[in-house]
Amino acid sequence: MAAEGLLAEYPELRPFVLPNVRLTGVRIGAGAYGSVEEVAVPGAICAAKKIHDIFLDRSEIPAAEIRRATAQFVRECQLMSTLGHPNIVKFLGVAFFPGSRLPALVMERLLTSLHDLLDPETDPPPPPNTPKPFFPLSLKCSILHNVACGLAYLHERSPPVIHRDLSARNVLLNSGMVAKIVDLGVARIVPRMRTAATMTKGPGASVYMPPEASAPAKSNAQKSKYDASIDVFSLGVVSIFTIGEVFPCDPVTGTYLDEETGLLVARTELQRRAEYMRHVNGQLRACGQLRGDHPLIRLIQQCLHNGPHKRPSIREVLRLLEEARAGARDSGWEEVQAAQTQPRNQAKDRELAEARQQLRRKEEELQSSEREKQTVRQQLISSQRRETELVQAKDRELREKSSQDD
Structure with missing residues (x-):
């Protein structure tokens, strides 16, 4: 069209x-x-x-x-x-x-996505055993808090706005590492237009979706009935990826090697979630904050609840993230870890600085181009004005000469 x-x-x-x-x-x-x-x-x-x-x-x-x-x-x-x-x-x-x-x-x-920040796809790939960049726990908590603030704004509108496709790729970051949610509703524009062979059954990526998103509907009227808790579940999975620094395995295609049979077998949902928590616990243990009542562990466990109505509200999610962020800042561990990992962060810092400079150069080029266009427009207007004045002067001269001849 x-x-x-x-x-x-x-x-x-x-x-x-x-x-x-x-x-x-x-x-x-x-x-x-x-x-x-x-x-x-x-x-x-x-x-x-x-x-x-x-x-x-x-x-x-x-x-x-x-x-x-x-x-x-x-x-x-x-x-x-x-x-x-x-x-x-x-x-x-x-x-x-x-x-x-x-x-x-x-x-x-914006500068990058949360997914690319935590799991960058570099070309060429880095050499083997290259240490990963260090991302402080307080930064991770701050990013998740930003996402929760964005969801709270959407969920508390009248009527509520449900994202339905929240993922690490749909969380973008600016140069100040402020997180912003993107792709509101874009995933809803086209899903029904493709066949089941080319589209997932749920509203968003299956990795981030709760059980009710893939449950068979009893009637046509039930197919699209999702409430805000679907976004809370997705935020729990985003939290796992952010804190544990491991991409969640797909519940449909995820497999593991069975040690007894030597075969690849499908993970159950319980096995998938247990694996998530192992990575989260490993990261918290590394920063000396592993404890059973840690707000991040409570947050993830509650967000991943099977029952939609048993998941926390977005306000409760914000409270737990504020508690976790305060604890990360007060631990003192991050200053030590940052000093130990400073060399490995220098390359990442250079990449970020180069990206910012490239954006600034493009903005300056665009502004310069606009100034040049404005100058050309002004010159054209001046030229047209002079031409008009010359034509008018010539007309006056001809009229005066004609009157003299008469």
Whole structure:
């Protein structure tokens, strides 16, 4: 659907269209539904999420589904335009690019994702036995607290907004390591448009989803009934990844080696969660904070409860994270550990500094380009003004000469 056709059918989308948005050629990332591209808007470098056109292939998908997805896209734009919180990625508008049927969502540009921070995919890969960067427990608690603050803002709106797809990839970080939630509702625009063979059954990535998300529905009316506790469960899994620094195994494809049979067998849900807690306990033991009543252990165990109504409220999650953050700052362990691991952090610091400098250079180039355009526009206006004055002077001269001849 062309831009003008889409805007004619959905005029409520017009207020969100941003002019003068151009792709820089830098791909920030790609996912199941689309890609994230770097874009330049007047005065800033931003990010744009483009949905793959395969999801709008008219040869495979009924027209009614395409209209439903487009209407959902418009509703999500309207929703995101009303959100304003320091822990929610700022939505700036939409932009049309050649070859795309749906506009791209334009958002603020951040430094990295929580997933890439904890488990960076470097090219080429680091040499064997390269020590991992050190991330203080207080920083991890602060990041999780930021995420919980963002969820609290969403859950306490009227009506509540449920993310349904919270993951470490959907938590972005700025240069000050402030976490912000992204992809609100984007995962809901296209899932019903693909077959069961290409889409997960639950609302989000199965690794982060609670049992009720994959339970068979008794009726069509029950298929989409999820409450805010689904996000609390996902936050528990994000906490495991953040604290334990190990990516959660998939409950569907996760396997382990059975020592008795020598075969790869599927992990049960209980085994999966027990493995999570071993990694969390290992990290807490390393920093001298392992105890049974540690607020982080309580937080994760409560968030991962099978019963949705037995999981903590987002306010209780915030309380436990504040307690854990205060304990991490007061332990004194982090100063010692940071001093011991300072050399291994220097490379990471250089990477972050280079990324910040690159962003600043691009912003300066864009501002310089805008100044040059403004100068050219002013010169053009001056030239047109002079030309008009010359034409007017010539006209006056001709009129005066004509009157003299008369």
